[in-house]
Amino acid sequence: MKHLVVLTGAGMSAESGIKTFRDENGLWEGHDVMTVASPDGFKKHPELVLDFYNQRRKQLLEVSPNQAHYLLASLEKDIKTTIITQNVDDLHERAGSSNVIHLHGELLKARSTGNATNVFPWKKDIMLGDICKEGHQIRPHIVWFGEAVPMIENAIKICQTADVLLIIGTSMQVYPAASLVDYVPQNTSIYYIDPKPALSATHQVNVISEKATTGLQKFINYYL
Known part of the structure; x- marks a missing residue:
């Protein structure tokens, strides 16, 4: 990968x-x-x-980062990892992730x-x-409703380079963020972690119906 x-x-x-x-x-x-x-x-x-x-x-x-944040940060040691987040918190950064794009802004700015x-x-x-x-x-x-999402074009370009797309804890209902899944290459494997998944499993999409911490550990253990 x-x-x-x-x-x-x-x-x-x-x-x-x-x-x-x-x-x-x-x-x-x-x-x-x-x-x-x-x-x-x-x-x-x-x-x-x-x-x-x-x-x-x-x-x-x-609050503090949880184990899922730390697990993602640890992947950077071995894999080029880019995080595109809809969250406005800084928990990814606090856990050690260095390549984070905030689609919807940042609360501490x-x-x-x-x-x-x-x-x-x-x-x-x-x-x-x-x-x-x-x-x-x-x-x-x-970024409020009705405002442009300045980082979306950059996020699209990044998704176009993905070998694996990992989706964690999103309802896939907020656009344009939810449309990013449409920009990954056809041969890119997609893994979706959410206790109430909004996507169904297909030949390309693998669904892990769990919360972020346990689902991410399972992804690392079985799919990486």
């Missing part, structure tokens, strides 16, 4: 205690998704949106509302009145 590409979702971090936020009613922590995760929601309710992400940031700083390319580290609360050096209000560095 020359290149292992890993696509991770909320299920990857669930065992670390990170809430998946979105429940069966489509609510995030009791809020409508579009209220706390859209440009329009931020425009109408900026303090509510900032508080929502302030709470998420505090939670992230209190902020950016200017007046210049999307002005992105910088940020670990404390963001409040109304916090401005960047250019004088603009800052916001979480998160």
